[in-house]
Amino acid sequence: MPTSFSSEPQLREVEPDKPLHVPIKRRSFFMYAGATAGATALVLAGCSKSDSSPGTIDVGSGDAGILNYAYALEQLEAAFYAQIKTGGYYTGSTITAAEKQIFDDLALHEAIHRDFLKAALQANNITPLKDLMPDFSSINFGSRDQVLAAAQTFEDTGVAAYNGAGRFLTSNANLALAGKIVSVEARHAALIRDLRNYNKFVDSDVVNTFTPSAPATAGVYLGEGTPNSTPNTQGNGNPGPGQERSKRPPQILQAVNNYLADGSKLSANSFA
Amino acid sequence: MDFFQLFSDLEKADPEFLDRINPRRRVFKYLGNAGQKVTAAAVPAVLASFFNRAYGQSATLTAPVQAVLTLALQLEYLEYHFYNTALGISGLIPPSEVNGVTTIRNDEAGHINALRGVLGSSAPSYLVTDFDYSGGSGSGNGPMKNALLPGAMGNANGALFFAAGQAFSDTGQRAYKGGAPVLNTAATKDILEAALNIHSVEARHNSHFRSVRRAIVANMLGSAGAPAVAPYTDAPKSWISLVDGGGPKAPDGSQPASKVYGPGTPATGADPKAADTYYPGDDNVSQAGVNLTTINSTYTAAAVSEAFDEPLDAATVKSIALMFTSAAGKAKGLFS
Numbered sequence: 001m002p003t004s005f006s007s008e009p010q011l012r013e014v015e016p017d018k019p020l021h022v023p024i025k026r027r028s029f030f031m032y033a034g035a036t037a038g039a040t041a042l043v044l045a046g047c048s049k050s051d052s053s054p055g056t057i058d059v060g061s062g063d064a065g066i067l068n069y070a071y072a073l074e075q076l077e078a079a080f081y082a083q084i085k086t087g088g089y090y091t092g093s094t095i096t097a098a099e100k101q102i103f104d105d106l107a108l109h110e111a112i113h114r115d116f117l118k119a120a121l122q123a124n125n126i127t128p129l130k131d132l133m134p135d136f137s138s139i140n141f142g143s144r145d146q147v148l149a150a151a152q153t154f155e156d157t158g159v160a161a162y163n164g165a166g167r168f169l170t171s172n173a174n175l176a177l178a179g180k181i182v183s184v185e186a187r188h189a190a191l192i193r194d195l196r197n198y199n200k201f202v203d204s205d206v207v208n209t210f211t212p213s214a215p216a217t218a219g220v221y222l223g224e225g226t227p228n229s230t231p232n233t234q235g236n237g238n239p240g241p242g243q244e245r246s247k248r249p250p251q252i253l254q255a256v257n258n259y260l261a262d263g264s265k266l267s268a269n270s271f272a
Numbered sequence: 273m274d275f276f277q278l279f280s281d282l283e284k285a286d287p288e289f290l291d292r293i294n295p296r297r298r299v300f301k302y303l304g305n306a307g308q309k310v311t312a313a314a315v316p317a318v319l320a321s322f323f324n325r326a327y328g329q330s331a332t333l334t335a336p337v338q339a340v341l342t343l344a345l346q347l348e349y350l351e352y353h354f355y356n357t358a359l360g361i362s363g364l365i366p367p368s369e370v371n372g373v374t375t376i377r378n379d380e381a382g383h384i385n386a387l388r389g390v391l392g393s394s395a396p397s398y399l400v401t402d403f404d405y406s407g408g409s410g411s412g413n414g415p416m417k418n419a420l421l422p423g424a425m426g427n428a429n430g431a432l433f434f435a436a437g438q439a440f441s442d443t444g445q446r447a448y449k450g451g452a453p454v455l456n457t458a459a460t461k462d463i464l465e466a467a468l469n470i471h472s473v474e475a476r477h478n479s480h481f482r483s484v485r486r487a488i489v490a491n492m493l494g495s496a497g498a499p500a501v502a503p504y505t506d507a508p509k510s511w512i513s514l515v516d517g518g519g520p521k522a523p524d525g526s527q528p529a530s531k532v533y534g535p536g537t538p539a540t541g542a543d544p545k546a547a548d549t550y551y552p553g554d555d556n557v558s559q560a561g562v563n564l565t566t567i568n569s570t571y572t573a574a575a576v577s578e579a580f581d582e583p584l585d586a587a588t589v590k591s592i593a594l595m596f597t598s599a600a601g602k603a604k605g606l607f608s
Binding site for chain 2: 097099101102105109111116119162163166169172173175176177179180182184187188189195198199201208209211219220221222223225227240242244245246
């Protein structure tokens with residue numbers, strides 16, 4: 001079972017200029033774009049000039065781009081939990097009332113995030129991204145293990161995404177809003193991880209864990225200890241000690257695109 | 273240019289030179305620049321920035337940035353010493369929960385390491401005796417005094433300890449949220465990202481503490497699958513629902529952490545879209561000027577409040593933290 005994006009085989013390191021889906025994408029892009037003249041114009045309008053992945057929709061630039069990026073992620077999460085609620089595990093007889101309540105809450109929270117972001121985009125005269133078409137065909141919604149593993153992937157990804165996107169926001173009001181959402185995603189992620197593997201609400205796949213050592217002077221702790229992995233440039237997955245492994249938008253979307261249907265795959269070329 | 277000679281000369285001229293650059297090297301390593309390739313052409317610039325790090329870092333952190341990071345460091349010490357002390361008290365934390373508390377203690381130690389790295393050698397440090405974990409503002413006799421006493425009234429299975437942990441980590445996540453906009457300057461984007469990466473870890477901790485508290489009530493220790501029980505004072509959801517019924521209850525019936533879930537100052541703003549300028553309570557249902565309960569009939573006030581965590585201003589954070597500060601801590605200016 002994948003425990004994070006990085007451990008999924010289809011998400012291995014890709015060379016940035018060699019998108020995984022090029023042959024299929026290019027064909028489906030033109031099929032999609034060629035449907036009608038109007039659709040062509042719409043899709044082309046969604047592709048920025050620097051787009052190196054044919055067939056992807058770029059989220060745009062500036063605060064508007066980040067808000068649309070968040071809107072895309074929340075669309076995906078909301079669709080995922082909506083599908084859980086009609087799936088075999090949730091509707092079956094083995095699920096506990098407590099877990100059912102958890103999925104009910106998660107579905108509501110993510111739908112609220114999605115609708116809020118759309119409303120916020122419109123209120124700021126920013127055109128929201130189109131309704132995305134998810135592709136959850138790799139997930140067996142009848143299996144508790146698979147449902148929880150996928151939920152963990154989405155939640156951990158959401159946290160890393162918001163954390164890595166904050167720096168690109170100019171408006172502090174937008175930063176504050178992102179902050180209000182990301183901690184709720186972190187609560188979700190921690191609970192799902194605890195449900196799957198108790199006491200793993202934080203682990204080295206999502207946090208650069210830290211092992212403290214005895215202080216030089218007993219009782220006077222000045223931060224002595226060793227991080228699990230060497231801290232590196234922010235956004236590349238090795239933050240400082242005790243910190244979440246934030247990821248930049250292109251890195252996130254590379255993984256997220258596996259759950260989006262052709263025609264709904266995304267790029268974020270302004271936020272490398 | 274002979275760097276080794278230069279460093280050696282500098283050390284002669286300024287015996288503290290290596291000490292000066294050491295904490296900065298931590299900034300270098302932990303806050304983002306270590307991965308940058310140094311080319312020959314870049315050497316003079318790198319050298320200049322090196323000296324800037326050695327002698328000018330504190331000056332380059334503006335007073336507001338320094339204030340946010342210092343408060344964060346103080347809150348990390350509050351948490352670190354609490355968990356570290358608890359881990360040393362035999363019989364306080366149930367065996368199934370020791371690994372989780374250890375993880376949390378270690379994360380806080382990492383946060384102290386990171387924040388001290390940014391603030392430099394002038395950063396304050398605090399001892400366990402600088403805090404009053406009874407919640408008595410220095411009297412040592414506050415409503416949470418049983419939280420570190422195994423099996424004391426109200427503290428079976430460490431119930432009060434976990435209640436306090438929930439209150440501390442929620443205070444932390446609200447404080448980081450409130451401070452983040454101050455860190456959002458072109459010069460401090462890496463510091464902002466580090467703070468965001470700490471903020472979400474505090475929220476993960478908080479989620480876990482809440483799961484443990486549900487498990488204690490349901491007698492299901494070692495599992496996150498225990499049911500939440502309204503009004504969520506003792507068996508909360510892993511997220512804040514409205515104001516969680518006022519937060520955890522102390523043995524005397526009081527709710528010493530109620531301010532953790534309440535509004536800050538100012539609680540409302542003239543421009544409801546300026547989300548960084550006011551601090552509603554956690555039962556807030558309007559974001560960016562939109563009352564989200566009006567969007568869909570299933571979006572209850574409870575659900576909407578759960579979907580967003582609210583920031584808290586520094587003054588309110590300090591007023592909460594001062595309940596857990598001893599006379600010795602106050603004498604050092606802790607949370608003042």
